[in-house]
Amino acid sequence: MILHFPTLKIFRNGEVAGDYDGPRDADGIVKYMRGQSGPSSKELKSLADFENFVENDDVSVIGLFEGDSKLKDSFLKVADTERDRFRFAHTSNPEILKKTGYNDDIVVYVPKKFQNKFDANEFKYDGNYDTDKIKNFLIHETNGLAGIRTPGNIFQYMARPLVVVYYNLDYVKDPKGSNYWRNRVLKVAQDFKRKVYFAVSNKDEFTSEIEQFGLSDRKESDKPLVAAFTKDGKFPLNKEFSIDNLKQFVEDLLANKLEPFMKSEPIPTEQGDLKTAVAKNFNELIMNNDKDALVEFYAPWCGHCKSLAPKLEELATKLKNEDVVIAKFDATANDVPPQFEVKGFPTLYWLPKNAKEAPVPYNSGREVKDFIKFIAQHSTDGLKGYSRDGKKQKKSEL
Structure with missing residues (x-):
C-alpha cells in the first residue's frame, strides 16, 4: 500500500465522509468544499433565481423540466456524484421554461466573461437519460473550441x-x-x-x-x-x-512532422551488464532492440530502489549472454515514455521482443531467483542457461 502526503479527509457531522480528491489550490479547494455542502442541485423557483445563478463566474449546469421525467431523475443522480466538479441547478418554473425555450433538457450556460463569437453561449445535452452519457457531455462537450483550463478543471x-x-x-x-x-x-x-x-x-x-x-x-x-x-x-x-x-x-x-520534446540525461558513453536507459536512447536500447527486456523505473532517493540495485546488477551479470536486456531508468531525470504508467518507485515492466507496444507490469518477487524464474518462463525464445522453470541448465560433458 502506497501512502500519499498530505492526505485530506472530508468529515460530515463528526464522521469521515470520504477522501478529498479535488484540486490542491486554494480556489479549487473552496469550490470543491462549497459543492459538498447543501443539496447537490439548487432548485430555481423564480426567474430572478435563474438569472442570479447564471451570473456566476463558473459554468452553470441547469436541468429544465416541465414535470417529472427519467431525464430529471438521471440529472439529479449526476448532480449527486459530480457536485464537486460542477454547479447544478434545476427548475420547473413556467416563466424560466418560457424564457429559455427548454422543457425537458439539460443545458450548460457559459459565464458572460468567457463568451465569444466563435462558440455558442450555451451547450444543450442531446442524449438520453443514461447517466454516463450525461457525465461525458459535461466533461468533454462543454469546453468550446478553446476552454479556460485551470488546475481545478484539468x-x-x-x-x-x-x-x-x-x-x-x-x-x-x-x-x-x-x-x-x-x-x-x-x-x-x-x-x-x-x-x-x-x-x-x-x-x-x-x-x-x-x-x-x-x-x-x-x-x-x-x-x-x-x-x-x-x-x-x-x-x-x-x-x-x-x-x-x-x-x-x-x-x-x-502530419507527424514534429519531434517530441524529451527531458533526458546524456546518453551513457559506456554500458555495463545492467544497462542505463535514458529518454534519448530508450527506443534504441529497449523498444527497437530485438531482445526481451526488463526495465526498472526508479528514483535516486527511493530506499526500495537502492535495496533493489545490487540485485539487478547481479541479475544482469547472470543473464549477460542471454537475449534479454536488463535496464534501469531514472524517472526523475528523464521523461517516462507515454506507454508506461509509473506511479511509485520502483516500477518494473517486462517487454517481450515481439510485443513491446504492450508492456507488462512486473509484480513478482524481487530476489534474483524470482527475476530469473519469471524471465525464464516468459522469455520469447527461452534462455540458454536456464530451463523454463528457472533452474540452471547443466553443461553437457564432452
Missing part, C-alpha cells in the same frame, strides 16, 4: 491531441488582454474542429508543465507559449506565438 482536458496556450490569462485583472490572445487561439481552433482540442491557461498556474516542455527560459515573454499533449509525447512550439505559427504548428503535429 479533468475536462484529457482528450488528445490537446494544444495548450499559456499566457498571463486573468479575467479578473485583465479581461481585455485575456480575450485578446484567446480570440487568436479560437481563430485557429475553428479550422481543426473534431481533430485537435485547444485550451488556454494561466502560465503561472502551470509552471511545472512549462518546465516539462523545456520552455522555462521563455516564461517571462509577453507572448504566449504553446505546447501539445499527444499519445506519442509532448511537443512545444519553438517559435514566437502568432496565428500563422500556431496554425502551422498544429498542421505539422497532425
Whole structure:
C-alpha cells in the first residue's frame, strides 16, 4: 500500500465522509468544499433565481423540466456524484421554461466573461437519460473550441491531441488582454474542429508543465507559449506565438512532422551488464532492440530502489549472454515514455521482443531467483542457461 502526503479527509457531522480528491489550490479547494455542502442541485423557483445563478463566474449546469421525467431523475443522480466538479441547478418554473425555450433538457450556460463569437453561449445535452452519457457531455462537450483550463478543471482536458496556450490569462485583472490572445487561439481552433482540442491557461498556474516542455527560459515573454499533449509525447512550439505559427504548428503535429520534446540525461558513453536507459536512447536500447527486456523505473532517493540495485546488477551479470536486456531508468531525470504508467518507485515492466507496444507490469518477487524464474518462463525464445522453470541448465560433458 502506497501512502500519499498530505492526505485530506472530508468529515460530515463528526464522521469521515470520504477522501478529498479535488484540486490542491486554494480556489479549487473552496469550490470543491462549497459543492459538498447543501443539496447537490439548487432548485430555481423564480426567474430572478435563474438569472442570479447564471451570473456566476463558473459554468452553470441547469436541468429544465416541465414535470417529472427519467431525464430529471438521471440529472439529479449526476448532480449527486459530480457536485464537486460542477454547479447544478434545476427548475420547473413556467416563466424560466418560457424564457429559455427548454422543457425537458439539460443545458450548460457559459459565464458572460468567457463568451465569444466563435462558440455558442450555451451547450444543450442531446442524449438520453443514461447517466454516463450525461457525465461525458459535461466533461468533454462543454469546453468550446478553446476552454479556460485551470488546475481545478484539468479533468475536462484529457482528450488528445490537446494544444495548450499559456499566457498571463486573468479575467479578473485583465479581461481585455485575456480575450485578446484567446480570440487568436479560437481563430485557429475553428479550422481543426473534431481533430485537435485547444485550451488556454494561466502560465503561472502551470509552471511545472512549462518546465516539462523545456520552455522555462521563455516564461517571462509577453507572448504566449504553446505546447501539445499527444499519445506519442509532448511537443512545444519553438517559435514566437502568432496565428500563422500556431496554425502551422498544429498542421505539422497532425502530419507527424514534429519531434517530441524529451527531458533526458546524456546518453551513457559506456554500458555495463545492467544497462542505463535514458529518454534519448530508450527506443534504441529497449523498444527497437530485438531482445526481451526488463526495465526498472526508479528514483535516486527511493530506499526500495537502492535495496533493489545490487540485485539487478547481479541479475544482469547472470543473464549477460542471454537475449534479454536488463535496464534501469531514472524517472526523475528523464521523461517516462507515454506507454508506461509509473506511479511509485520502483516500477518494473517486462517487454517481450515481439510485443513491446504492450508492456507488462512486473509484480513478482524481487530476489534474483524470482527475476530469473519469471524471465525464464516468459522469455520469447527461452534462455540458454536456464530451463523454463528457472533452474540452471547443466553443461553437457564432452
